[in-house]
Amino acid sequence: MNRILLSILFICFTTTIFSQKNKVDPTDFAFAEKMKAAHEDSSVAALSSDIEVSFDFNTKSEKVEVIVKSVEVFVSLKPNINFAIGEFYDDYSSVGNIEVRNSKGKFININRTDETYSQNGIFYSDSKICYFGVPFPTIGTRRKVSITKKYDDIRYFISEYLVDRYPMRSRNITINIPRWLNLEIKEMNFDNEKSKAIPNDKFDGKVISYFTKDVAPKVDEVDSKGPTHLYPHVLFLYQGYNYKGKTNLGLKTTKDLYTWYQHLTTGMKNDPSAVAALAKELTAEAATDTEKIKAIYYWVQENIRYIAFEDGIAGFQPDDCQEVFNKRYGDCKGMANLTKEMLKSIGFDARLTWIGTRRLSYDYSTPSLGVDNHMICAVKLNGEFIFLDATEDFGALGQYAERIQGRPVLIEDGTNFITSQIPVSPYSNNTSYTFRRLQLEEDKLVGTSRLELNGESQAQFLYHINNMKQDLREDALKYYLTDSDKSCKATDIQTSDFKQRDEVMTIDYNFEWKKGVSSFGDEIYLDLDLEKEYKSGLFDERKTDYLFNYKLHNVTEVEFEIPNGYTVSTLPENLKKEHTDFTFKVDYSQKDNTILYRKEIMIPNAEIKKENFEAWNKAVKDLTKQYKSQIALKKES
Amino acid sequence: MKRLSTLLIILVLGSFVAPQVLDAQSKKVPLKTKIWGKKDAVFSNTTVPEKWKEESAVILFQDYKYTFDKRGSYVLAERTFHTRVALLDNNAVTEYSEFSFNERYRINGGFGRSRGKTITGFKVIKPNGVEKIIDLDNAVSVETDSKSDNLKKLAIPNLEVGDIIDYFYHEVEEHAIQTNRAFTPAITTLSGDYPVDYMRLQFEVEKNFFVNYRPVNGAPQIKEKEVDKLKIYTVEATDIEKAKGTDWIYPYCALPAIKFQVLYTRYKRMEGYLYNFHGQPGELKTEVTRSDVEKFYGKLSGFTEYFNLKPFKVHLETQNMSLKNMTDNEKAIEMYYYLNNLYVGAKLEKYYLGFGSDLGKSAYEFVLIMRAAFKALDVKGEIIVGMERAYGSMEDLLFLEELDFLVRTQGDDPVYFSNFSLHPEVNAIPETLEGTEAYVFKLSQGNNIAYKETLPISKYQDNHYKTISKIKMNEDEERLDLDLQFKLTGLNKDWYQQRYVYMYDYLPKENQAYNNEEISVPKKQRQKLKESKAEYLKSVKESRQKTLEAMVSNDYDTEDPEVSNFEIQKIARFGETDFVFGFDATVDGLLKPAGSNYLLSAGLFIGGQREIAEEDMTRTIPVHMSSARSYSNEIAFTIPEGYTVEGIEKLNMDVQNETGGFVSSAKIKGNQLLIDTQKWYANNTEPAENWSKMLEFLEAAYEFTGVQVLLKKG
Known part of the structure; x- marks a missing residue:
């Protein structure tokens, strides 16, 4: 109850x-x-x-x-x-x-x-x-x-x-x-x-x-x-x-469950002709099947608003494709059905697919209506199914949200069904990479900076920036790039197209940071890390595993040019904390007149298990301590 | 989701709505034809001005219309809001893609059960000009806890970036007018979340209605015309930029805004009982004069409050005081504290422990009680009727709701009293009234001749926040131990007392002074009392700890501080003027290792300072702050043995001008790094042109927080 x-x-x-x-x-x-x-x-x-x-x-x-x-x-x-x-x-x-x-x-x-x-x-x-x-x-x-x-x-x-x-x-x-x-x-x-x-x-x-x-x-x-x-x-x-x-007969087997679902889908009154013209138009220029699928998938992502209706039988039955198309909104079932019908209209083998997100622990060995809570579309390409979740606004083709990765699916197949699984992506697909080349100028760190976002780190960024009021985007981007630090400036910002999702997303800008430098006589102290992620991420009283939105992989690399006449008197010790649920690595090194700073943070399973909280807390404390450590330069006498 | 409800006027209605009348309304010319068929060119505009192309959305027009129509013993009130919005990005599409509205609803307040009805219409205009009216049958009903309401939700289909949504809602309400009705007054700025190309506000009333209207800060005047038996009032505005989120702003003092109210009386002889300012029926009232205020104050004479002198005298005796030996000011002060205990202090336990007790009095009741007490004590006094600074100047007064009251003794050295409160203080004019122009009346009953005067204003030195910090390195050589003492004086302190001081911090003393009886409840509720008290003590202890930790975390930009040994030395109430307290804290993040040396974030010892964002560096509107005020820090940092300090010259700053200043100095004395800072805001308001001067010291203080000194080994 x-x-x-x-x-x-x-x-x-x-x-x-x-x-x-x-x-x-x-x-x-x-x-x-x-x-x-x-x-x-x-x-x-x-x-x-x-x-x-x-x-x-x-x-x-x-x-x-x-x-x-x-x-x-x-x-x-x-x-x-x-x-x-x-x-x-x-x-x-x-x-x-x-x-x-x-x-x-x-x-x-x-x-x-x-x-x-x-x-x-x-x-x-x-x-x-x-x-x-x-x-x-x-x-x-x-x-x-x-x-x-x-x-x-x-x-x-x-x-x-x-x-x-x-x-x-x-x-x-x-x-x-x-x-x-x-x-x-x-x-x-x-x-x-x-x-x-x-x-x-x-x-x-x-x-x-x-x-x-x-x-x-x-x-x-x-x-x-x-x-x-x-x-x-x-x-x-x-x-x-x-x-x-x-x-x-009830729901004795997965087949029974499928039959019940299928019974609901046969009640639909899809009119594919209503969507065929657009599908054809969208794919007219596409040279390959992959491009055609992308054209349809991305159009649904961008043009159909997700509005969830959970109403009686409609909580299980998809809305007709022409309804979703005409209204330009739908829930996951409606969006999956529209994607399917658009793809079918141009000759693809596309199918409705039931799935339980990672919120649910069940799989299809359990024939129950409680086993799934989501619907997506599966399309066959070169004999393999690719899954399309149009509710993920900026998910690229073949890139799956953490909430569905590894989850079992039930794919329609006429009177039969196919069970399969959403592929699992490695954390390295989601790399957020920052590279800075800096030097000292009037007690400030100045130079160039580049941010590259991939996979889910990119999808999340694109979702937020594209759904923000356009008159606020420029300021929001500056706040993001400067970590809301007033002593930091991001200027001459050049970005890749914030609508595209198939290539790595890039932001190049000029970087300036005052708080990273403290000078005392012939000594200069440097902090090369602006963002300092996870410096305060302790689990104090938490009782359950912590889930991240996606598997994290953040890499920051800084090359600092040692000013003429100065030598490095102190480089902080390196840090390496490796665990099944996380890795923190911070490396300092010197090569000729350049200090190299490299930080890598990985959360490879997108979760920190409760039993690892103690190890996590200790690692975060060590990382926080590391963040405080300064590089010292001394003027040559 | 956009919730369709009255945006400008909230009418308090109070009568039964006859359904047949409501239905009759809808049988006239179809409303959507009437609304969407408006002839003026402005209502068919689909062009977004070039300068607003980069906005999220642009309101092409918004048209408000209010009609008040007397029908027998009823007034039919209709409100129509019609708008057209160009959606220029995804955010705007999301914002305008879902609506909810009450198709039928019950109106609370007034007499009997009242109901209203909403008629809506939505259409989408595509970039190619094609218009699509939304079928309202797609709206879904939502059950609410009110069975009489019929809430509906509508998702707008086929809405895309580049579209224009054009919608209206029309509310029809009918309510019986027994005698009078003063509809809830409205005050609103013209600017909102999006720029507006054209805005119109209309009232259509019969001539026997009263309409009050006043534009402020350059908002447009109202135009009136007569059509048959009706008066039609129209306000029009164009080219309204969106409101910008800014700190230190009183919108009604800085931005174009309008105020209005509609009133009605069935019987001319009852006009005097209309509960707000008004002119003559059918004549627009745009200002409230001294005589209007006098007239209203005169109405208060119909009410009386009783003050029982006998127990007050007994109280004075217990304090070894006697009325015979006291000046009028002394009598008034003792009486005020006595009354404050009567209406607040003596009721606190019952109130906070869940035994149902009112706390305090309304502003009107306060004035009446004070009048009765002054009379009983034969002390001459005055009532001050002021207008809160946030509403603008007294010249712009339009409603009673904008007024606030003080009472003072009469004479060369008057003592001011404000409404009863948790921490009563005499002669503390609330910051909301400081420096404003106010009307002054004699407190004696029946005397309603007023004169105007400007209320005193406190100096920045009067409102002072002093921090004494003794700081040393923790044994772990990573964190800092802080011994903090605070002394708050003047207007600064109340905000802090409300957060850090709890009932049992002061109640025992007050109970003793006023001989308050111990809280008594029936025998069967004693267990509940005991448990409630234990629960209260536990919760306030936890709450205070959390509040202090949040304060330290915020001030020292640190995570998870340890806070202990909180102690209150003085609470500013009943004659005490300072709030003095202290506690210990241990914080991380201010000490950064650099080889064998440390960088010390000494600038942060003064706590976080206001950070002005790049986009706020220029300003075109006045700076409205709560009060003039000042802050000082006396900091002593114990230099760890074996270390010297370098770079303290960066802690010396001196920026002063007529708007305020930030002055700091640092020196080494023995093993102590001593830092003194002063920061002050000279006035409670600065004109926009002074913003650059304010920035000088605000930026200096902010820069100071970033200063680090070097603790050098050896």
């Missing part, structure tokens, strides 16, 4: 609308004190959390309905709070009765609110949220909250988690599977969690219980893996029913 604590609605506000009518039970108070000590950020803890899942057959719709009833006993860990509880639902599910009772079993009135759930990046969704506040006057106050949620179709019932936003002494998930229902349950990320069969002679079926104890709350951290990677949960795989002679 998707129970959430709404951060925006979570208000620990002071109120006098309720008074403490019941004394706090000493054992509840003791429980609260214990939980508070262990989870100081939590406002409530669940003494018990029991979720019961039952199934019903709707003879009218001939669908299996799912009833999820949760009964949770909360105890407050802080005084005077109004704890917000929310429950999601949509066009295929509903939240029924909600009951809140005090420790004596008496009803407490709540003010239930239902509204459309708004998410960043989603223009419209059928997701709704029902939320309400539960008052807790003092520490140790007990409240029992019961909620019933119903799914109209078992296909949309994906999983139940054994953790929640609040700490729990225990959670039990009891599943009553009637004999007529074929349901497989997959245990995901289990560690201390257990399961057992519950004997029940009165029930014609089997009862399974999953349970866990002393559960810490989920953590809400940015740049984190999705919950399917992080938390124990049970995944429900619907494999059909046989109810009084009526049968359905």
Whole structure:
């Protein structure tokens, strides 16, 4: 059950609308004190959390309905709070009765609110949220909250988690599977969690219980893996029913899942003729198939705005190609479908492709609607599939965003399907390379600088610069190139075409930096590194792996010409920190009258695992210390 | 996403809207025909002026129209906003590609349940001139927590760079007028996010409505004409550049802006009860005169507040004071502090611990309470009606909402009092009113003859922020240990006291002085009180620690500083004028190894200084700051044993002119590097032509922060 604590609605506000009518039970108070000590950020803890899942057959719709009833006993860990509880639902599910009772079993009135759930990046969704506040006057106050949620179709019932936003002494998930229902349950990320069969002679079926104890709350951290990677949960795989002679095969295999998806796509009413003329026009000058694909792919990237609609069946069914084409906007499915139809219209073998981004831990060995969350297009070129994700605004052909790299895909193939995988690119594809040739001039470092961006570092830059107000771009570029340091100047800036994405992106400019030089009599101290990346990137209290947007590879090289009459009296020591998740290398050397500075930073897996935080923190501290080290020049006597 | 809601006027409506009337409106000539068929050439313009070709978007026109039509016991209020925007880049396309609007909505406030209705229209004009009207059936409904609202979202199809979007929304609201209605006043600058080629604002009202309008800073005058029973007021402006984000700006004092308000009364005899300034029905009012202010102040005489002298006398006795031996000023001061405790201090615990208590009084209530108290004490006083500096000068006054109040004793040496607050201080004229022209009334009831005077203004020396820093190298030889003491005087301190001082830092003393009873709650709430207090103490401790760490991090340009030993020596309240506090910190990044030597970022010891961006080096609008103010630093850095210091001459600066200055000096005394700095802003406002002079000392101070000295071994 998707129970959430709404951060925006979570208000620990002071109120006098309720008074403490019941004394706090000493054992509840003791429980609260214990939980508070262990989870100081939590406002409530669940003494018990029991979720019961039952199934019903709707003879009218001939669908299996799912009833999820949760009964949770909360105890407050802080005084005077109004704890917000929310429950999601949509066009295929509903939240029924909600009951809140005090420790004596008496009803407490709540003010239930239902509204459309708004998410960043989603223009419209059928997701709704029902939320309400539960008052807790003092520490140790007990409240029992019961909620019933119903799914109209078992296909949309994906999983139940054994953790929640609040700490729990225990959670039990009891599943009553009637004999007529074929349901497989997959245990995901289990560690201390257990399961057992519950004997029940009165029930014609089997009862399974999953349970866990002393559960810490989920953590809400940015740049984190999705919950399917992080938390124990049970995944429900619907494999059909046989109810009084009526049968359905469900989603037993990947083929079944594909068949269901394909059933949705056959409901589309694509009119390829609406897009064919443009496809032909765009590719008229293209000499090769690769150029033709690029022409179509880049046109969709640049001309179709990503506007996400997640509305009922439309959440799974792509919009017709002519609709997306005419509206010039669509979600990932619509954009994939338009790309496919445009390519098909000029003779390519292009196909819709389902994929789960790296946020999801599942692959297509699990036949569930929860296995994917994205759609792209695959086009065959020289017998191999190339994948086209038009939602990536400035991704070059053959370059894949980190979020889909290595992820399994399901490619349409008539009544069959093809499974494959998005290729994985090395970090070196994303190199950001800075080269500076500098000399000393009136207590300033001056010279030329060149920035080259490749792969995803380029795509990200191009996305931001092209989506910025054009009257602000020049200043923004200067801020970027000078690292917002007022003593640094970037002038005579020459750039490559910010619309092209197939060649390395370059920016050449004249460079001047005052703060890099400090002179004292016959001594000069130099700092050759303007940017100093990751000088403050410590993971202090983070609990989950940190994900980067892409695999990083930053290289900075500086050649400094030693002024006449000076010699190098100090060169800082070199630094080398190599680890599976990262590498920091800083090298100083002298060649004739030139000091060479080279820095290389690599995050080759686009993540720092939690177990490597300590090593990372130590390396960052060493790097920060290194950044402070100065080069010293001394005037020859 | 563009949310379609009133951009200029927020009308507070308060009555039930009869649906049949709303529906009747839509049955007239189709609105889109009326709006999109406007004859004037300016409304068919599709040409972007050459000088704005590099902008993100250009508003070719924006047309606001407000009509107020009395129908029986109702006023039908209609607002139409029609605009045409040329989209010149991706950012603008994204900005204008999604809209939301309330098709039907409930209006809060006023009497009964009120509803409104919005009619919209969107069309896209392609570069080749082809126009495409957007089908509103594509709009999707969004459920909100208000069941009476019908929020819709619309994504504009086929919108590309180079297109023009032309859209309108028309809001229809009807509300009962029991007697009077003063619609919420509006004040707005003409410039916004994008340049505007043509702008028009129109009011169409029956002659028995009141319309107030005033342009400021060169905004256009209003034109009026009569058509049958209607008055039509029109404001037009052209060639409006986009607003530039600038520091130290009061937009309503510096940029062309307009103010307006519409008022209505059903009965002429009730005009006197219209709650704002107004002229005669059908006559445009463009200025508020002294007599208008007097007339309004006179209305306050209808209200009274009671001041109970007896407990005040008891309080004085406990403090060994007696009214008999006190001057009028002394009486007023004691009374003010006493009242402040009554309305703020004595209620603080209940307020902060969640036992529901109001804190403080409104500006009007404050004046009335003070009047009652002065009367009871037989002290002569005056009320000062001033206009906040941010709204412009008193000459440009148009609404009551622009006014603020002070009270002072009458005589040669008056004492000023401002509204009750957490940290009350007498004779502290708020920076928002300093140096402004204000009306002064006698505080005695019924006397409403006003005169104008200019309020005093504090000097930069009065508003002082002093830092004493003792700094030495940490044992790790990488970081610095700082022992910091701060003394804040004058207008500077309140901002800091609000952040660093919490209730229990001063409440015990105040409770003792005013014999406040310990917070009492019913027996069954005692546990809640105990827990709430513990929670409050924990949270303020954490909050203060975070605030201090953020301050150190920001001032010394350092990450993850350690902060400890925070201690408050003095809190400026109840007669104490200084806020004095201190703490210790350990910071990284100011000491850079260079072989066996170190570079020391000594310039950063004074904390971060204002950085003026390249694009802000020239300025055409006045510099409006909170107040004249000054800062000083006394820094003593202990030179580590075995080291000498070189390069301290770079720490000597002297830039002074009539707008302010930055002066610094450094010397070695024993094993101490001593640095003294002074920085001051001479005035709270400088004309634009003085900006270059200000830059001289601002740049000097900024340069200073970049100065490094050498700690040389041996």
